[in-house]
Amino acid sequence: MNKKVVFQDLGLRDYKETWDYQELLFKEIVDAKIKNRREATQLETANHFLFVEHPHVYTLGKSGDIKNLLVDQAQLAAKGATFYKINRGGDITYHGPGQVVGYPILDLDNFFTDIHKYLRFLEEMVILTLAEYGLKAMRSTGETGVWLDVGTPFARKICAMGVRASRWVTMHGFALNVNADLGYFDMMIPCGIKDKAVTSLNAELGLAQIDMDEVKQKLLRHFEILFEAEMVKEKI
Template identity: 75%
Template sequence: MNKLVEVQDLGLKDYKETWEYQEQLFQSIVDLKIRNRREELSLETPNYLLMVEHPHVYTMGKSGDLEHLLLTEDQLEEKNAKYYKINRGGDITYHGPGQLVGYPILDLDNFFTDIHKYLRFLEEVIILTLKEYGLKPDRSPGETGVWLDVGTPFARKICALGVRASRWVTMHGFALNINADLGYFDNIIPCGIRGKSVTSLNVELGVRKVDLAEVEKKLLQHFSTVFEAQLKA
């Protein structure tokens, strides 16, 4: 089992370009697994973790409802935002500058073949990262992602998750709000969940800006520990 994960920091990159790149990496792993099976080979499958920020964009998962996007095409253009219907699970979410997005493209045969466990592990990576900043993040029963003040009227989501998997190869991933412009969430019903707000790390810490690179470094350390993976740049 290959637990080496190649980390690629893409900086600020267009969502559609990143999605297409994900698809290329994802398909290359799937194709290799099919070849291994057909030709009775045991070629090692690679793993990747893409770290990126996106310009303003709304993405809708396979189970999403278009009514959860509260903007017209003209209003999207006014806000300099794009919209895509994509092939991950979940409903609608927002990505933008100040949000750290991670796309693990892993062959889970190298780790464990359990999607629910995979989602819980991603949540755990985020939870451990946020605890380093003195927060008390938690899971919300029945609601994928990472939340604060779960079970109270003040529950708010700080990290969204949405993944796709085929032949135990994953794509898409998590979006952690660090210095995000939360006003953009007002234009959707985030993840299709009404009545619950969204927050960002800088808001919770009461500071203007958090060092995104520092958060990314901590997150990668916890990813390595939780997944028992060796990361390489």
Template identity: 65%
Template sequence: MQNKKVTFADWGLLDYQRAWDKQEEVFAKTIEVKHDNRVNGTQNPTPNHLIFTEHPHVYTLGKSGHQEYLLLDEEGLAEKEASFYKINRGGDITYHGPGQIVGYPILDLDNFFTDIHLYLRTLEEAVIRTCAEYGILAGRYDGYTGVWIDADNDKARKICALGVRASRWVTMHGFAFNVNSDLSYFGNIVPCGIDDKDVTSLERELGRKLDMPDVKQKLKKNIADLFEMELR
């Protein structure tokens, strides 16, 4: 039986390692329920979680990424008050920092749909709809993941990056949506391994700082609607 109930949490500004550890704990518990159901024939519903957070300045490198795309040495990282982690998601290097909504959906896709491609496209669609609520026309860029503005011309710029991990159809990691981000930090990496495209934020596009709780509320609703979640 599908369980579309999803527990929402906003972890606020949280150290990346701490958030990763908490994610892994929730992820492991969900896998454990699935394992018990399969091995013992129980039918306990698997839990689903949608987590929003922000991180202090940090660069993360996916398992298939290239460390040379980090353009800072240890001294440079210290000067920028930034940390660096190699992590177990897909994708290359990216940046997280204050003013960016980082979303960690830890979902059992057996409760929704077992299609990772569709999962990524659905997360993108939630961000696209949120941008539209602020009068920004965003969309997809053939050959790339994430959400882009002006993807059909040489001014293409990315406003949201995606990188996920899935095991037994349970997901973790997720997306990073630039709202009031300090975009200068992207200058210290080759973002997602793409060296000829710009990065943007809602603040840059609109010329004003956004109310983070308002953006989070819109984004949360769009995710819930698209996945037909029952948020708690």
């Protein structure tokens, strides 16, 4: 099993461009697995972890309802935002500057073949990272992602998640609000959940800005421990 995970920080990158790149990496892994099965070869399958920030964009998962986007194309354009219907699970979500977006593209045969466990590990990675900032984050039953004050009238989501998996290969991932402009969440019903708010790390800490690179390093460290992975940085 190949436990090496090549990670790249793509910086600020267009959503569609990054989605296409994910699809390319995803296909390379799947094709290697298909060849191994058909030809009895033993090609090593790769694992990747991408960090990225996107310009303002709304994405709708396969099971999502377009009614959860509360604005039309003209209003999106006026706010400098784009929209895509994509092939992950989940409903609608927002990506934008000030948000740490992570896309693990893993062959889970290298780790464990359990999608439920995979999602819980991604949540745990975020929960442990937020704990380093003094926040007690948690899960909300039946609602994938990471939350604060679950079970109270003040429950709010700080990290959204939505993944795709085929042949135990994953793509898409998580979006952690660090310095995000929360006003953009008013243009949708986040994840189709009407009665809960959205927050960000800087808002919770009462700070203008949080060091994004510091957050990424904490996330990577917890990912490496949870997945028993070896992180290898690749230059862009």
